[in-house]
Amino acid sequence: MKEDLLDIVCCPLDKHDLELDATEREDGEIVTGTLTCTECGETYPIEDGIPNLLPPDMRDEAPA
Amino acid sequence: MAEEPGAASVRATYDRIADHFSKTREYAWPEVSEFLDGRSGSVGLDVGCGNGRHAELLVERCERVLGIDLSRGMVATARDRSAERGFDYGLAQADASSLPVRDGVVDLAVYVATLPHLPSRELRVASLDELARVLGGDGRALVSAWSTEHDRFDRAEGFDTTVEWTLPGGTGVDRFYHIYDPEEFRADVSESGLELVEFEVSSGNCYAAVRPG
Numbered sequence: 001m002k003e004d005l006l007d008i009v010c011c012p013l014d015k016h017d018l019e020l021d022a023t024e025r026e027d028g029e030i031v032t033g034t035l036t037c038t039e040c041g042e043t044y045p046i047e048d049g050i051p052n053l054l055p056p057d058m059r060d061e062a063p064a
Numbered sequence: 065m066a067e068e069p070g071a072a073s074v075r076a077t078y079d080r081i082a083d084h085f086s087k088t089r090e091y092a093w094p095e096v097s098e099f100l101d102g103r104s105g106s107v108g109l110d111v112g113c114g115n116g117r118h119a120e121l122l123v124e125r126c127e128r129v130l131g132i133d134l135s136r137g138m139v140a141t142a143r144d145r146s147a148e149r150g151f152d153y154g155l156a157q158a159d160a161s162s163l164p165v166r167d168g169v170v171d172l173a174v175y176v177a178t179l180p181h182l183p184s185r186e187l188r189v190a191s192l193d194e195l196a197r198v199l200g201g202d203g204r205a206l207v208s209a210w211s212t213e214h215d216r217f218d219r220a221e222g223f224d225t226t227v228e229w230t231l232p233g234g235t236g237v238d239r240f241y242h243i244y245d246p247e248e249f250r251a252d253v254s255e256s257g258l259e260l261v262e263f264e265v266s267s268g269n270c271y272a273a274v275r276p277g
Contacts, residue, residue, distance in 0.1 A: 001154060001155070001156070002154060004128075005130065005154040007166075007169075008128065008130050008165060008166060008169055008263075009130070009154075009156060009164045009165060009166070010152070010164055010165065010166045011164065012158060012159065012163065012164040013162065013259060015166065015167065018148075022229060041254040048140070048157055049066075049143065050139055050140070050143065050154045050156065050157060051157070052136070052156070052157045053132075053156045053164035054097055054134075054158060054159055055157040055159060055162050058145070058159055
């Protein structure tokens with residue numbers, strides 16, 4: 001993902017800002033890292049360049 | 065015993081069929097192209113973007129676009145397809161009934177063939193409320209849903225069902241659908257924070273052009 005996506009996205013739960021912690025970048029894109037809600041502290045993973053912004057209870061649901 | 069329909073099973077299904085499904089979803093729907101014709105904006109949003117075929121239309125009309133899908137497999141196909149075709153937009157795995165999108169930032173949105181996958185009326189209306197929340201004051205969106213008007217259904221009232229997707233090799237994978245009757249679809253839109261601007265039934269689908277109410 002590109003860093004400027006943070007202008008559009010927010011925490012799916014309380015809609016507050018997300019703070020980026022990038023651990024791997026490539027060609028100006030964040031490949032791996034986390035997005036953390038500045039209000040509730042919930043953390044959302046970025047893997048293979050794709051942020052997972054599902055609410056945590058859906059993220060953890062085992063595939064049926 | 066039939067599996068309880070839920071978001072997790074819809075997601076698992078699309079994760080499983082993503083590659084094959086994507087190959088059969090090459091082109092944009094004409095109704096979506098018609099809605100987008102002449103419209104533009106700063107930020108575009110595709111809710112339930114699948115392989116991104118409609119997000120690509122938004123890219124041509126908006127400065128920035130975000131495509132979201134519940135299925136990680138589908139998001140991955142959208143990423144690969146956009147890279148191959150040179151379309152530049154953002155992607156995220158997300159849920160339509162709890163959009164990770166800021167209030168009022170979206171100018172143009174499509175929510176196509178996705179609403180029927182949400183497993184309860186409560187969640188479907190919640191997703192329409194979410195769409196209303198993220199649309200700016202002048203924002204417009206197109207919402208579509210498979211309807212009882214389609215030739216393959218012989219019922220007049222909306223109902224829950226599963227529709228099989230057949231993978232190459234013949235394996236069948238079920239997908240949950242709520243098939244809307246047109247009046248019920250209009251009622252769900254009215255129940256939400258959206259205002260109906262235009263409505264049509266075309267090729268067995270209900271289409272609502274909406275704005276925030």
